[in-house]
């Protein structure tokens with residue numbers, strides 16, 4: 001039976017059968033250096049995934065391109081048969097090459113193959129949430145997204161995908177995607193210090209669409225700011241905790257997928273995200289990205 005109650009900070013965001021805890025988990029950094037190859041500590045990686053699920057997390061973010069295939073294989077090894085209510089979100093639209101790059105892979109047959117590979121590596125008959133990842137390794141790139149969404153909508157019709165999202169997208173690409181298919185989530189780079197999507201987040205919130213910030217803690221370059229450190233010190237906590245709590249308070253459609261390869265950090269992040277920031281704290285923190 002699917003449960004939508006959680007003690008995790010932020011509660012659960014629900015739409016059309018998807019009940020995602022707003023505190024989720026991003027699996028990308030479980031792969032080896034440069035998001036290539038296996039993790040340094042295989043058992044620790046399995047342990048983090050198991051602890052996330054045991055903590056009640058129902059939203060794990062992955063991609064066949066991570067490793068490649070490595071994070072999907074770890075998720076399956078750690079959690080299969082999957083607990084009721086767990087939703088795995090994956091991305092298609094990029095592959096990996098021999099130079100550790102992320103070449104785009106958006107032709108219909110490439111998207112179909114990627115969906116098939118995700119199904120196989122995760123051990124699923126249907127993928128709950130598939131993002132079309134636009135842009136490139138450097139970020140968003142203007143250009144059409146409709147053709148890719150049409151292919152993914154066909155796969156949805158065929159019963160291989162339940163829900164569609166878009167990632168690494170500009171606001172006009174979100175609008176274009178929505179003209180082709182029903183989009184339930186947008187996953188873009190956003191954190192206390194990088195706030196290009198402020199207006200987009202608010203408009204998605206009005207339309208009941210989730211916004212999933214990647215690099216919530218700064219990604220490969222941890223967030224560093226004197227204002228953030230000052231607020232954290234005053235509240236007796238860590239900058240990471242403040243950054244996560246700020247995101248949860250920023251908008252009810254924001255879903256967290258912080259990554260960590262450490263069970264201790266996972267626990268710290270769950271507890272830290274429940275911090276209540278005062279209006280004064282928020283004003284001070286808002287100045288960082290302003």
Ligand SMILES: NC(=O)c1ccc[n+]([C@@H]2O[C@H](COP(=O)([O-])OP(=O)(O)OC[C@H]3O[C@@H](n4cnc5c(N)ncnc54)[C@H](OP(=O)(O)O)[C@@H]3O)[C@@H](O)[C@H]2O)c1
Nearest residue numbers: 026027028061167214215216217218219258259260261265
């Ligand atoms: N759509 C896209 O194009 C895209 C791009 C990038 C990422 N993503 C998704 O977004 C998710 C989140 O991004 P991310 O994992 O790269 O970045 P992140 O969540 O911003 O930061 C992860 C980093 O923060 C560290 N960290 C986590 N908790 C910590 C704590 N309590 N104290 C100190 N350090 C801590 C981790 O190191 P430890 O391992 O040592 O804890 C890791 O190096 C990814 O896992 C992936 O699923 C999507």
